[in-house]
Amino acid sequence: MGTTQLESVPEPKYWHLRTVLTEALESEFSVGEILPNERDLAARFGVARATLRQALEQLELEGRLQRRRGVGTTVAPPRVGVAVGTEQHAWPGAADDVWQPADCTLAVPPASVADALETGRDEAVHIVRRSRVTHGQPVAAELLYIPQSSVPDLTAIDTPSGAARARAVLRELQRRELEGQENAVELGSARADDAKELDRLPGAPVLVVTTRYIAEGRTAALSVATYRADTCRLTFGDSGGVEIHQDPERRAS
Amino acid sequence: MGTTQLESVPEPKYWHLRTVLTEALESEFSVGEILPNERDLAARFGVARATLRQALEQLELEGRLQRRRGVGTTVAPPRVGVAVGTEQHAWPGAADDVWQPADCTLAVPPASVADALETGRDEAVHIVRRSRVTHGQPVAAELLYIPQSSVPDLTAIDTPSGAARARAVLRELQRRELEGQENAVELGSARADDAKELDRLPGAPVLVVTTRYIAEGRTAALSVATYRADTCRLTFGDSGGVEIHQDPERRAS
DNA sequence: AAGTGGTCTAGACCACGAA
């Protein structure tokens, strides 16, 4: 189609395409509907497939589309509000906890974790794997690092294996007095194993929530939770799941 | 180098490249150092430039690299911890506030904002633009929506224009009793104007923090703050800026 | 003017899911 003269200050094609598609999604498509395939869409808009894909990637990042290899591209439902850190003064594994313990091992954590826990860099800690499911969809995978000193009364005889062992460790943790917790959120990319659990490809964008549980002035446990960035909106503070529905890309100027 | 036989389950080239580059960054480069240009790097690794770029994009997303058109690719410093919602019971504009008011207009907000504020969809509200700078770098741009009913004593005579007017509106807001606030975080992409303020390109990944300020049982103000996802780690809770330095991509398995 | 990253193209082949 040759050179286009879309704008006086030429906006990238993929950006313009993203805008056009956004409007089309809101007016002509409903949630769950399947879009035409990438080759057809690219032809329809007169761009290369790579350019079309760049626009789709943006929309997927913003949680408006969901793409699955071998299946197709569908219109995504609105992001789910996921409460984080509302159990402000509860240990992981408390009664109202939404996490499913999956496994527990005893191993040496990465150096950065050891430093935060103030354990030696060669010291093994309990590593509990948990997953979080909302509305039938997996939304997060977590690694919980618990120094052996935080669960001193745990004996080998108590701890069979797998999820049962994870629960035993968490139960022991409850016995200590929790003084507070600190949360941090940052953008990351899913490692291969997390990606698999979250039903995404490696490198998919995730929100990494790091929580430090503090007891007796020290870090008694460290949680690193990996949330799907495309489907989740993390809520903090007083009342969690209130629907604000602020769309991060369509605001007044 | 022809076809590679890296893995029995073939890992994508860009993903492998990302791993190799991550290790190289940690062992052979220091913060601020300039990498070879993309064409040279691609040739060195025997891949197409597009593939190399896919790996660099990942690393930039993870906050390890910084790329600037016309300049080059540099090793990024560790993400800065940015406290969010620690002023848990303070209005925006309080004494210790880190935001710089830039402007203030009176306009009709987007429908989603009007709904959250419980104002009519055609009702104009004060819109305060503020920016946040840390370590000399812009990290966030904010739009604050304040219904006129939240600052009833504000008179036209008090409000000249620009930053001064923004400060006047915030000052009026302080007079009300704040009951609480709610925060939500999600991934978004920077609009053109935010991108410019954050020194990024349109579509750059951002963490969108939506805060609802509650007074007298109603939403008295709504803040939508856009943080650079590549350079920021948002901290919540008791004590803000503690360095945990958890690297979101290099954890034990 | 030279060099950088950003955009775009037109192909090819692969991995996966469903029929």
Add this chain to the structure above:
DNA sequence: TCGTGGTCTAGACCACTTC
């Protein structure tokens, strides 16, 4: 087996910064 999205290539040109 077929259709989907995912990866990869080898180019071209553009926008921006610096000299």
